[in-house]
Amino acid sequence: MRIKAGLYLLLAMISFTSWASERGELAWDLVEQGALLIDVRTPSEFNQGHLEGAANLPLDTINTAFSDIDKQTPIVVYCRSGNRSGQAMSYLKKAGFTQVYNGGSLDEMEVSQPTQ
Numbered sequence: 572m573r574i575k576a577g578l579y580l581l582l583a584m585i586s587f588t589s590w591a592s593e594r595g596e597l598a599w600d601l602v603e604q605g606a607l608l609i610d611v612r613t614p615s616e617f618n619q620g621h622l623e624g625a626a627n628l629p630l631d632t633i634n635t636a637f638s639d640i641d642k643q644t645p646i647v648v649y650c651r652s653g654n655r656s657g658q659a660m661s662y663l664k665k666a667g668f669t670q671v672y673n674g675g676s677l678d679e680m681e682v683s684q685p686t687q
Contacts, residue, residue: 592679592682592683594673594674594675594679594683595674595675595679595680595682595683595684596683597672598647598649598672598673598674598675598680598683599680599683599684599685601645601647601672602624602647603685604645605645606644606645606646606647606670606672607626607640607644607645607646607647608622608624608625608626608647608649608674609625609626609627609628609646609647609648609649609659610622610625610626610627610628610648610649610650610677611628611629611630611633611648611649611650611655611656611658611659612627612629612630612650612651612655612677613629614627614629616651620677621677622649622677622680622681622684625649630650630655630658630659633659633662633663634662634666637663637666637668640668642666642667642668642669643669643670644668644670645670645672646663646668646670646671646672647672647673647674648660648663648671648672648673648674649673649674649675649676649677649679649680650676650677651676651677652676653673653675653676653679656673656674656675656676657673659671659673660672660673
C-alpha cells in the first residue's frame with residue numbers, strides 16, 4: 572500500500588511540474604513578444620530577488636498602479652506562490668484589461684526562463 576501511495580504522489584508531482592513549466596514557458600513567450608512583466612510581491616520581497624526586467628507593483632497598489640496603462644497592453648504577473656498573481660490577474664481582468672496572464676510563482680518563472 573505504501574508503494575502504491577508513493578507512486579501516486581510521484582505521478583502527481585510529475586504532472587504538476589509539467590503543467591507548471593508550460594505555464595512559465597507561455598509567460599516567457601509573452602514577455603519576449605513585449606508583455607509587461609509585473610512582480611506583485613511586496614517591495615521587500617522584490618528586493619530579495621526578482622526577474623530581470625520586472626517592475627514591482629505590489630498587489631495592494633494594483634488598483635492605482637495600472638491607471639495609466641492601456642487596457643490592451645499584454646501583462647504577465649507573478650509572485651511568490653502564484654496566489655497573489657492570480658488575484659492580480661482577476662482584478663485586472665475585471666478592470667477591463669484584456670491580455671493578462673498569470674505566470675505563477677517566481678520559482679516557476681525562473682525554472683522556465685529561456686537560456687540566453
